[in-house]
Amino acid sequence: MQQAILQAKKAKNEIPVGAVIMKDGEIISCAYNQKEQLNSVIAHAEIIAIKKAAEKLGRWRLNDCIMYVTLEPCPMCAWAIIDSRIKAVYFGAYDMNYGAFGSVIDLRKIANSKLKVYGGINEDECRKILDDYFSKIREK
Numbered sequence: 001m002q003q004a005i006l007q008a009k010k011a012k013n014e015i016p017v018g019a020v021i022m023k024d025g026e027i028i029s030c031a032y033n034q035k036e037q038l039n040s041v042i043a044h045a046e047i048i049a050i051k052k053a054a055e056k057l058g059r060w061r062l063n064d065c066i067m068y069v070t071l072e073p074c075p076m077c078a079w080a081i082i083d084s085r086i087k088a089v090y091f092g093a094y095d096m097n098y099g100a101f102g103s104v105i106d107l108r109k110i111a112n113s114k115l116k117v118y119g120g121i122n123e124d125e126c127r128k129i130l131d132d133y134f135s136k137i138r139e140k
Contacts, residue, residue, distance in 0.1 A: 001092060001122045004068040007032040007045065008129050016129045019045035019069040021053040021062065021086070028065070029053040045069060046077035050084050061085045070126040072099035072119060078107045081115065088116040092126025 007018025011032040021029045029052035034043040046069055054060045063085035070092040073081060078100035081089055094103045101108065101117045108115055 001068050001070075001090060001126075003027060003030060004070050004092070005122065005125060005129065008070045008126070011045075013037075016133050017045045017069065017071045019049040019067060021049050021065050021067050023053075023057070023062075023065045028056050042076065044074070044077050046073055047080055050080055050086075054084070063087055066090070068121070070122075071095055071130065072101055072103055074098040075100040075105070075107060079111075082107060082111045082113045086115065088118070090118045090121045092120070092122050093130060094119055094123070 003020045004018040007020065007030050008016040011017065014033040014036050016033065018032045020027055029049045031045045031048035031052060033045050034048060035041060046067065049067065050062065053062055053065060061084065065086050066088045067081060067086050068090045072091045072093065072095040075098065089101065096103050098104060102119065
């Protein structure tokens with residue numbers, strides 16, 4: 001999770017979310033939100049990390065991979081995670097507005113997915129990064 005937190009801190013002028021994908025105990029991709037930078041609504045950390053991992057492995061099925069992400073994935077990202085066959089997701093802060101792995105909805109139920117999800121990992125640290133970002137936005 002610490003690597004995902006470091007990724008989140010790289011997100012300049014973006015909602016600070018970081019994601020890391022691991023295979024066999026090694027990091028194979030890292031990403032952070034880049035919606036503003038890339039001018040793309042789909043440039044969420046999870047989507048970018050999945051794309052990088054698939055490119056590195058030469059396949060879209062990531063069934064032997066684990067994702068760490070600082071915020072509970074939204075529906076778009078949750079579905080991409082499910083569809084990519086990632087075997088487990090560990091997330092930091094719960095997202096009570098858009099969380100798609102239990103907070104608002106749980107897309108695993110719709111997909112009949114066996115994906116394992118663990119929330120609240122380093123939650124205080126992940127939440128603080130987000131709270132600090134939104135405090136700065138409100139000040140402007």
